Amino acid sequence: MEAGNQTRVSYFILLGFSQDSEHQPILFCMFLSMYLITVLGNLLIILTITSDSYLHTPMYFFLSNLSLADICFTSTTIPKMLVNIQTQSKVITYAGCIIQMCFINIFGVMDTLLLTLMACDRFVAICHPLHYTLIMNHHLCGLLVLMSWFISITYSLTQSLLTLRLSFCTNWEISHFYCELAQALTIACSDTLINHILIYIGATLLGIVPFSGILCSYVRIVSSILTIPSADGKYKAFSTCGSHLSTVSLFYGTGLGVYLRSDGTSWRGMIASLMYTVVTPMLNPFIYSLRNRDMKRALQKVLGRKLYIL
Numbered sequence: 001m002e003a004g005n006q007t008r009v010s011y012f013i014l015l016g017f018s019q020d021s022e023h024q025p026i027l028f029c030m031f032l033s034m035y036l037i038t039v040l041g042n043l044l045i046i047l048t049i050t051s052d053s054y055l056h057t058p059m060y061f062f063l064s065n066l067s068l069a070d071i072c073f074t075s076t077t078i079p080k081m082l083v084n085i086q087t088q089s090k091v092i093t094y095a096g097c098i099i100q101m102c103f104i105n106i107f108g109v110m111d112t113l114l115l116t117l118m119a120c121d122r123f124v125a126i127c128h129p130l131h132y133t134l135i136m137n138h139h140l141c142g143l144l145v146l147m148s149w150f151i152s153i154t155y156s157l158t159q160s161l162l163t164l165r166l167s168f169c170t171n172w173e174i175s176h177f178y179c180e181l182a183q184a185l186t187i188a189c190s191d192t193l194i195n196h197i198l199i200y201i202g203a204t205l206l207g208i209v210p211f212s213g214i215l216c217s218y219v220r221i222v223s224s225i226l227t228i229p230s231a232d233g234k235y236k237a238f239s240t241c242g243s244h245l246s247t248v249s250l251f252y253g254t255g256l257g258v259y260l261r262s263d264g265t266s267w268r269g270m271i272a273s274l275m276y277t278v279v280t281p282m283l284n285p286f287i288y289s290l291r292n293r294d295m296k297r298a299l300q301k302v303l304g305r306k307l308y309i310l
Helices: 021-051 058-075 078-086 094-127 129-135 138-164 181-186 193-226 231-260 267-290 293-309
Strands: 011-014 091-093
Touching: 011 094, 021 058, 021 078, 021 267, 021 293, 058 078, 058 094, 058 138, 058 267, 078 091, 091 094, 094 129, 094 138, 094 181, 094 193, 094 231, 094 267, 138 181, 138 193, 181 193, 193 231, 231 267, 267 293
Parallel strands: none
Antiparallel strands: 011 091
16 A cells, blocks of 8 residues: 555554443453452462462462453553443554554463473472472573563563564554554555564464473373372372463463464453453462462461451
8 A cells, every 4th residue: 555545553443342321331340350369369479479378389480470461461451441341442552452462462472481480390290290390490480581581571572673663554553452563564554564574473482482381290190190109199180280271271261262263352351351262361369279288278377367366
């Protein structure tokens, strides 16, 4: 398209789930409830892990970082959506859209890397228990988390800078409830080949490869668990892995589906995005607190202490 038909975009319109005004109060209450549950639940997980010295282990260190990333992940999308519903406006500024894309990529990639680190931790703990404390030391765990943040930020900034070079025509409507990168690319006038290549490279290196590593780790883990003679030992091993597998299934199953679908504008694509950006972070505290005996014990101690003070 010629330059004369292009214009400098100053805002985008987020179409969201419904344009019917009668549905807006229902959507507002639903997403506000989900957001509050997500923030409070993950904050409780972080508080529990930091206050209980028994949980100062690599697995729970990664879990506390996952809870922090989930709070930030959800806070990147839901508050803006609530403001738009309350003000009856679907507008987001161009700068706000780019910033939202940037943070969504950061915390989305961070989630995938943290889930991978948690799988590696379980693999070493169950398959190589005698060398666990030597391998998964505090220095290495801290370095792995810092590297994960570096990779997430680097990928996100690269994608954002490539998006800034794009031109947009007169159609500024994004068929989503947040500034989803793939949706923004569909309304760009300029060539988006490099952006799409980077998306697929990112989905492969930061999505499919870690997911494949997690699957391979759990094949080895299950094989090792089956060799444990005591039933109590098997139950304890499965309980520490079951919660992680539940989160992995929810996050990867919906997240990879969004980025590898050819038709990202469909209603199903928006529901899948809702699952991995909102529903999974909301369910994580319940998954890890209900399926893990150590977390249940620590939560009961923390909640009992708070109730005693009150």
